[in-house]
Amino acid sequence: MNDLTHFRSPLMRTPFHARTSAANLLNRWGPWGGYMTALCFGDMDMEYTAIRNAASVYDLCPMVKYRITGPDAAGYLNRLTLRDVARLAVGAVQYTAWVDDAGKLLDDGTLFRHGPDDYLICCQERHLPWLLDSALGFDVAVAEVTEDIAALSLQGPCSASALGAAGFDVSALKPFRMMTLPFQGGEITISRTGFTGDLGYELWMTPEQALPLWDHLFAAGAPFGIRPIGSDALDLARIEAGFIIAGTDFVPAHHALREDRPRSPLEMGLGWMIDWEKGPFTGRRALLAEKANKGRTGCCWAWTFRAMSALRGRSSITASGSKRGSSPPPPGRPR
């Protein structure tokens, strides 16, 4: 982007754009992490139904990705995040979160351990300054690799069958594990992870593999009702599953303008993931103090959800059609 024309296309296109734009009958797009992302391809109810009854494909490329490597990588991540990284085996994935010194959430995300000293963080928000600050005193390298990795989320009860039909045998893959499989002379990584609460996988590849893989997957998955889905349908599914999104369900502490806005993991129902015994980590002292004081725990979860939905135009809850700004109804399945 050295030609100073970046302002002409403020949103980037993902490596799947040729296919997603062709499939996007409604031409409904929204911004996500600096990318154009499809909100709905044609019929949100059908897309939701694909998640729950067949196989759905969601373009995951805008997910922010950081690669952490180096001899201190495990120690670094243990100090950064709430869960015990020492328990994460190579080839495994952890849903985790991280907070600032005051114990307020910065983001949640998934942590992939690709090798003994090689980790990948996938998350919603961009955190490079925080990750670099956190790296002071650790022998690690932190690299932003969002553009280097293309990813698809394949979710739904038929997802394993669709993968099998495409030649990817994932029958032995357990939840929160990943495996590497050959694809057209190269390799892709498939993890049994997702954001829907249903059976599902995430497929990780190079940007060059993106279109061939899309075509291959849709050809093989056709008998299973495979269909691309947009963010609207995904939001319904993830709310049903109780999954939260930074910026929607809580304000990341670094973005909060009002000092009472940031939320702690205890307030957000993520207290279960805090490993108090693993040793020091950023925010531990503040969270311990909050736990000791009981704080505002318990009452804020629902309040935050409603207030955020009212305040934020892109709230998922309003997707069911209510006017924004009014008290939103609970998310509903398609009738």
Place this chain on the structure above:
Amino acid sequence: MPTRSSDILVIGGGVNGLACAARLAAKGRKVMLLEAADTVGGGAGAREFAPGYRAPALAHLTQGLDPRMAAGMDLVRHGLEFHPGLATTVLSGGDPLVVRGGTAEGPDSSAFAALHAKLSAFARVLAPFRQMTAPRLGAGNRWGGFLRHGLGVRALGRDDFRELLRMILINVHDVAEDELTDDRLKGLLAFDATLGAWLGPRSPNSLILYLDRLARGVDPLLPKGGMGALAVALGRAAEAAGVSLRTGARVAQVLVEGDRACGVALEGGEEVRAGLVVSAMNPRVTFQALVGAQALDAGFFKRTHHIRSRGGAAKLHLALKGAPGFAADLRSRLVIAASHDAVEAAFNPVKYGEVPEAPVMEVILPSAHEPGHAPEGGHVISAIVQFAPHAPKAGAEAAREAMLEASLRVLEAQAPGLRGLVVGAEMLMPYDIEDLFGMVGGNWHHGELAVEQMLFNRPMAEMAQYATPVPGLWLAGAGSHPGGGINGAAGWNAAGAILEARA
């Protein structure tokens, strides 16, 4: 097998470490003090820099010890005596000018007396703040003391209080211009305000450092037997109070277990356990080298890197085979600064990593006061030379040589023939001072003393009350309120805070 040898471990046997340890021990705590060097004293030690010539290792005068420490440690009983307060002789191009307290010769005699009286009155009402834990925003303050001292300031009366508010954040160059006409006095005022600081006279807020200096004492003091004697007396007093002194013990790591400081590991691997660890070391060294990132929150650890600690003072030691020909009493404190502009001009190059052509300096000759510092007939010059770059563009060696040459040139101009008397010379640049004394950036306050790093911002808001975010770990060094300067207030205050917290 790790041993728990004491209740409290104090790291660092400088003035503040000794003061803290002694006060804690006197209150019945079992205290061990660990010092890396072979003798205690830190910046107050002595150093044989040429065969037969001993100079104060770093500081060569004190502007006054904290009176609570001096009395509480009974330093007189332990052999501490001072020479009478030193007069100051300002050397410049013209006639020398002798200044003692508020009494100056020359055309500005009455103006200087009035200025000195005014600033001394300000210093007097600000001094009590040095002896209390800095206030914090939030809970946990002892408001009684703070309000009492605040009322003391207000009791200056409306006009003087208004004048204090006008002046407290002003720069010393403006004050000199406003109040004085004699360049020699302007130079002295500017020099004394910026001594040991990373500020020029024109830098904002430079006057407050002069007020702080006056709050410590009016005339500079030289211990009988040299600064080394002060270190010895402090060490003896600490031992008499019950402190177990252990020298030659360099701490490699503060041990943190279960989120509590529980002791230290020495270089060589030995572990010494204690219920509390008090670091009288530089706060940046304490957290970055001794505690380490793992035990600290990421944001906090990052902020420790922002404690500004640039040193602009170099230390010059000259061994002379005869008496130098200064046009002054050799027992006075010689300040070579032609004017306030000369001080500013000496500061300008260091901002860009260069050595000034004509540094300004404070010179004392310990050998003029008593024998024992130099062979018979010889003399020792101890000079604090400003300003010296802490990261010179020309490289460490070249800058040291250039600084020595520039300093000799300045000295030769005031004492013709001095070069011919020199039989040994040592120039300690800020980076040398960092290596020898663990002072980050060579800043001898262990963090710049400047208004934005004072009181509740010293060294950082989270630990301005001597307690750190790591339970069981406390700070007691010059990096904490109220700063350094061979005074002991920081260490004494820290001990008070520890006792009060019943930690």
